[in-house]
Amino acid sequence: MAEIYDxxxxxxxxxxxxxxxxxxxxxxxxxxxxxxxxxxxxxxxxAEAQHSAWVTGMKFIPGIELSANWSGQCFHIVGLGINPxxxxxxxxxxxxxxxxxxxxxxxxxxxEKKRISGALEAVTKAAGDGMITRTHFADFLLxxxxxxxxxxxxxxxxxxxxxxxxxxxxxxxxxxxxxxxQSGGVAVLxxxxxxxxxxxxxxxxxxxxxxxxxxGIEVVTGRCNADEIQRVANFAVRFELAGSTGSDxxxxxxxxxxxGRLAPLPKNITPVWELFE
Ligand code: AMP
Ligand code: MN
Ligand code: MN
Ligand code: MN
Numbered sequence: 001m002a003e004i005y006d007x008x009x010x011x012x013x014x015x016x017x018x019x020x021x022x023x024x025x026x027x028x029x030x031x032x033x034x035x036x037x038x039x040x041x042x043x044x045x046x047a048e049a050q051h052s053a054w055v056t057g058m059k060f061i062p063g064i065e066l067s068a069n070w071s072g073q074c075f076h077i078v079g080l081g082i083n084p085x086x087x088x089x090x091x092x093x094x095x096x097x098x099x100x101x102x103x104x105x106x107x108x109x110x111x112e113k114k115r116i117s118g119a120l121e122a123v124t125k126a127a128g129d130g131m132i133t134r135t136h137f138a139d140f141l142l143x144x145x146x147x148x149x150x151x152x153x154x155x156x157x158x159x160x161x162x163x164x165x166x167x168x169x170x171x172x173x174x175x176x177x178x179x180x181x182q183s184g185g186v187a188v189l190x191x192x193x194x195x196x197x198x199x200x201x202x203x204x205x206x207x208x209x210x211x212x213x214x215x216g217i218e219v220v221t222g223r224c225n226a227d228e229i230q231r232v233a234n235f236a237v238r239f240e241l242a243g244s245t246g247s248d249x250x251x252x253x254x255x256x257x258x259x260g261r262l263a264p265l266p267k268n269i270t271p272v273w274e275l276f277e
Contacts, residue, residue, distance in 0.1 A: 004260045005273055007036040007061065008078055008190065008246020013045030015135035017251040020045035024052035030260040034273065036063035036080050041096035042131050043084035065190060070173035070205065076190035079180030081276040086183030092171060097131060103168050104132045110164040116146065134158045177212035186275050188216035188244045192232055206239045216272040219243035219265055222257035233266045243269035
């Protein structure tokens, strides 16, 4: 049986549709042999997921996807094999929960200005104890029939430059990488092609990321084609970074992204799991 590593996915602890245990069971059913749960800015789902993985016998890697700022832009840093009890990391997740609540209040005010009311109440309820994300706002707009899809909610309201966008101070990229590393984990730059960087800025980013202790880059992500895999693999080789594979699964209704549905890592790339196995 082939090993399938899915090292990036979400649960109801952030913007996923399934509870942590349900994510694990679904991954197992889809043939995943090693799974990392990587919720946005929180480790709250890890204990439940770890327990479910233990029941199935599947290997589980505790993870997180930290929102980080560098050069005026937001980047996502996946931490794999982290220790959620490491005090600076635990403190950071508590702070980020507040950051997200405050941002949600501002987004809701901006929506009010567009005569859309009730957003804060709806997203707070939907997120429950978990992190409030823009995905929750997208779902609210969808439920109100103000948009026809999540994508349209981002394109018309929530994306950068749109009326309900709120610039946010997350954590400094170098700090995010160092917390992950010092807690015993491996820092991976998530979905590198989603930031629309020029070759020059990408080079600067990867230099800073490596200097901070970053060790990996997501070479295979959900919905990427062979050309994109090759482009990121070239960065991995050039910057001597290990390669990760992760679906970024959020929701079973999205038929394009499924747990474990991933192309293999190109043969010339060092697998990131060699760094923590
Ligand atoms: P946040 O971290 O709260 O800003 O929310 C970011 C999340 O929103 C991402 O992790 C995606 O799940 C989702 N997202 C961002 N951009 C889009 C988009 N254009 N379409 C659909 N979902 C998106
Ligand atoms: Mn998300
Ligand atoms: Mn992300
Ligand atoms: Mn993600």
